[in-house]
Amino acid sequence: xxxEEKYDVVVIGGGATGAAVARDCAMRGxxxxxxxxxxxxxxxxxxCSGLLHGGPRYLLTEPEIVEASCKESGVIQRIASSLxxxxxxxxxxxxxxxxxxxxxxxxxxxxxxxSRARGGRPHTVLGRREVLEANPLVSREVEGAIGFDxxxxxxxxxxxxxxxxxxxxxxxxxxHCEVVDIGSSRVRFYDKVRGRLLEARFEVAVNAxxxxxxxxxxxxxxxxxxxxxxxxxxxxxxxxxxxxxxxQAIDGREVMLIxxxxxxxxxxxxxxxxxxxxxxxxxxxxxxxxxxxxxRAVPALREVKPVRAMxxxxxxxxxxxxxxxxxxxxxxxxxxxxxxxASLISVVGGKMVLHRLMAEEATDLIxxxxxxxxxxxxxxxxxxxxxxWRAEPTPRSESYCCECERVLASGVKEAVREHxxxxxxxxxxxxxxxGLCQGVSCSYKAALTLAxxxxxxxxxxxxxxxxxxxxxxxxxxxxxxxxxxxLTELAHGVYSCLAALEVYA
Ligand SMILES: Cc1cc2nc3c(=O)[nH]c(=O)nc-3n(C[C@H](O)[C@H](O)[C@H](O)COP(=O)(O)OP(=O)(O)OC[C@H]3O[C@@H](n4cnc5c(N)ncnc54)[C@H](O)[C@@H]3O)c2cc1C
Numbered sequence: 001x002x003x004e005e006k007y008d009v010v011v012i013g014g015g016a017t018g019a020a021v022a023r024d025c026a027m028r029g030x031x032x033x034x035x036x037x038x039x040x041x042x043x044x045x046x047x048c049s050g051l052l053h054g055g056p057r058y059l060l061t062e063p064e065i066v067e068a069s070c071k072e073s074g075v076i077q078r079i080a081s082s083l084x085x086x087x088x089x090x091x092x093x094x095x096x097x098x099x100x101x102x103x104x105x106x107x108x109x110x111x112x113x114x115s116r117a118r119g120g121r122p123h124t125v126l127g128r129r130e131v132l133e134a135n136p137l138v139s140r141e142v143e144g145a146i147g148f149d150x151x152x153x154x155x156x157x158x159x160x161x162x163x164x165x166x167x168x169x170x171x172x173x174x175x176h177c178e179v180v181d182i183g184s185s186r187v188r189f190y191d192k193v194r195g196r197l198l199e200a201r202f203e204v205a206v207n208a209x210x211x212x213x214x215x216x217x218x219x220x221x222x223x224x225x226x227x228x229x230x231x232x233x234x235x236x237x238x239x240x241x242x243x244x245x246x247x248q249a250i251d252g253r254e255v256m257l258i259x260x261x262x263x264x265x266x267x268x269x270x271x272x273x274x275x276x277x278x279x280x281x282x283x284x285x286x287x288x289x290x291x292x293x294x295x296r297a298v299p300a301l302r303e304v305k306p307v308r309a310m311x312x313x314x315x316x317x318x319x320x321x322x323x324x325x326x327x328x329x330x331x332x333x334x335x336x337x338x339x340x341x342a343s344l345i346s347v348v349g350g351k352m353v354l355h356r357l358m359a360e361e362a363t364d365l366i367x368x369x370x371x372x373x374x375x376x377x378x379x380x381x382x383x384x385x386x387x388x389w390r391a392e393p394t395p396r397s398e399s400y401c402c403e404c405e406r407v408l409a410s411g412v413k414e415a416v417r418e419h420x421x422x423x424x425x426x427x428x429x430x431x432x433x434x435g436l437c438q439g440v441s442c443s444y445k446a447a448l449t450l451a452x453x454x455x456x457x458x459x460x461x462x463x464x465x466x467x468x469x470x471x472x473x474x475x476x477x478x479x480x481x482x483x484x485x486x487l488t489e490l491a492h493g494v495y496s497c498l499a500a501l502e503v504y505a
Contacts (some may be wrong), residue, residue: 118151178190253325424468
């Protein structure tokens with residue numbers, strides 16, 4: 001077994017939280033190793049709605065979380081400005097809805113107070129005619145709306161650039177490395193790409209494994225309890241309108257249609273989840289529940305077909321006797337004492353928008369343990385990077401590898417420099433296969449380019465191609481009933497022939 005050198009800190013998990021802990025530790029001069037079992041943003045981070053929102057609905061129960069989220073939204077807008085976009089929202093009100101316009105107006109007056117920290121404009125109240133002028137696709141049954149601002153972010157690049165910033169400050173990043181054992185001052189991890197077991201020693205290990213945190217704690221004989229809730233989104237391949245729409249579902253919960261990059265997300269659900277976080281799949285009931293709410297608010301949506309569904313698992317703090325959506329979005333930094341001389345810390349709960357703050361609190365604790373005196377600077381230094389390869393190709397230069405998402409072949413090569421080790425990793429960095437064709441017309445081109453870059457054998461290149469197509473297909477079959485039949489047939493045919501897949505007929 002290869003033994004890595006000794007680190008001050010080993011961070012387990014490369015979601016938004018783990019990447020931010022690694023960055024903060026490295027910026028404070030601590031020798032840091034980050035271990036991720038798949039890829040950056042593989043977990044909940046890569047399956048969230050991507051909103052840097054205060055969450056107006058938590059105002060009554062958790063105003064301190066709303067305030068912290070609004071402040072952090074402002075911070076992320078400053079340090080990752082090229083990844084953040086404004087999302088103007090219309091919260092629609094229909095007859096029979098749980099909350100009327102007057103109540104919502106009073107409520108949003110309070111939210112305005114908090115939202116100044118994130119540069120959101122004060123809310124407005126719109127009458128029926130104004131709503132229909134702003135968005136003619138909204139149902140004519142609408143009675144009015146509240147207009148307000150939120151901000152969205154590219155979560156894949158936010159997590160990746162946070163990790164790359166950690167690397168720039170001296171951290172070592174290892175993806176596809178699953179921690180399989182945590183002992184007194186050493187971790188053992190398995191490199192799935194190279195097929196070998198490695199070991200690293202540490203002073204402090206940080207469990208930032210999101211919904212997997214209970215399993216990771218158990219490896220060290222420690223205990224973490226969470227309440228996991230599954231959230232499903234449907235994805236439309238283009239933006240149908242530029243304003244996001246919030247509306248009430250049949251049970252009074254809020255559901256949103258959010259323009260996100262080149263697509264539109266419809267979500268989300270909130271259901272207790274008892275299976276492994278690796279087994280979070282959308283159910284037919286969730287799909288129908290979301291569509292029911294969306295068709296009521298925007299009937300024209302019946303004519304537009306989603307291309308896939310995806311589910312993620314929220315790693316919430318455990319609370320008994322509450323409905324899923326009422327469970328706290330607060331977070332906790334837990335100092336376990338089970339490990340002898342070395343320390344184990346778990347960072348759990350929270351929201352993506354709070355990841356930097358969660359990391360700051362965890363790193364403050366690590367510094368106290370190690371006697372380090374450096375102060376946090378993660379809110380002051382930008383993490384932005386350039387996306388040089390998503391350019392217009394000139395006639396004499398290269399062509400697009402993925403036409404839906406306008407990714408050049410050099411994007412695949414750039415992804416390799418950004419720690420992509422598989423074709424699915426390339427998807428997370430470039431969005432290949434995430435557009436209308438869902439990989440049907442681009443995945444083999446990307447696989448060829450990647451095989452050249454990583455010197456993959458034909459067998460391995462084909463295995464990775466199959467892995468990407470299977471992943472895309474898994475998101476397609478829950479919506480087969482409501483998606484375009486022609487596209488589903490085409491995808492089914494290509495998936496079956498190209499990679500001899502076992503399809504879910
Ligand atoms: C549907 C949905 C919508 C959401 N929308 C929003 C939103 O709009 N805004 C917002 O602020 N929040 C949102 N959230 C919440 C937010 O996504 C999460 O709170 C946040 O992303 C959690 O990040 P994390 O890094 O803690 O966990 P994760 O992103 O899950 O990262 C944990 C990582 O640990 C790795 N790991 C696990 N075990 C091991 C091991 N043994 N060895 C090495 N690595 C391991 C996993 O592979 C994973 O990558 C949403 C959540 C859901 C489910």
